[in-house]
Amino acid sequence: MPPRTRGTTGDCFSGSLDQKQGAQLVVAGRNVDATFSGRVDSVEGQGFLPNPTPTKQTYPTLYVAGRKVKTDAGTQMKWSDGATLDGALVKAGDHAYVEGWSQPEGYVEATRLVVDKR
Numbered sequence: 001m002p003p004r005t006r007g008t009t010g011d012c013f014s015g016s017l018d019q020k021q022g023a024q025l026v027v028a029g030r031n032v033d034a035t036f037s038g039r040v041d042s043v044e045g046q047g048f049l050p051n052p053t054p055t056k057q058t059y060p061t062l063y064v065a066g067r068k069v070k071t072d073a074g075t076q077m078k079w080s081d082g083a084t085l086d087g088a089l090v091k092a093g094d095h096a097y098v099e100g101w102s103q104p105e106g107y108v109e110a111t112r113l114v115v116d117k118r
Helices: none
Strands: 004-006 012-014 017-021 024-027 033-044 061-064 067-070 076-079 095-102 108-115
Touching: 061 095, 067 095
Parallel strands: 067 108, 076 108
Antiparallel strands: 004 012, 017 024, 033 061, 033 095, 061 067, 095 108
C-alpha cells in the first residue's frame, strides 16, 4: 500500500516515497510537512527594525534542535498557553514546537510555532 499523508493545508494525497533525507520526505514529488520540537539554539532577525513599535510583528529566523526555521506573516505564533506570541520575544534556550514545510534549500518554512510559556 502506498504511503498516505495529510498536509497542514488539509489536502490528502498518496504516492510513492521519492526521497527521505533527515526529517524531510518527498512523496509523489511533493514536500511533506515537518513537525518537531526542541530547544531554540539561536534567533536571527531581531532588533534590526528602526524604531520598532509594539504593533509591528517580528518574523525571526530560528534554529530549533539544530534545524533552521523561517517565520513570516503566514506563521501562526503562540505561547503554550494559547496567547499570541510576538516573534521578537523568542529567545535562545526556549523550547519550541514547530510545524511547517521542509524546503529543498534546507530550512523549514514554519506554518505554526508554539513556544513554552516562561
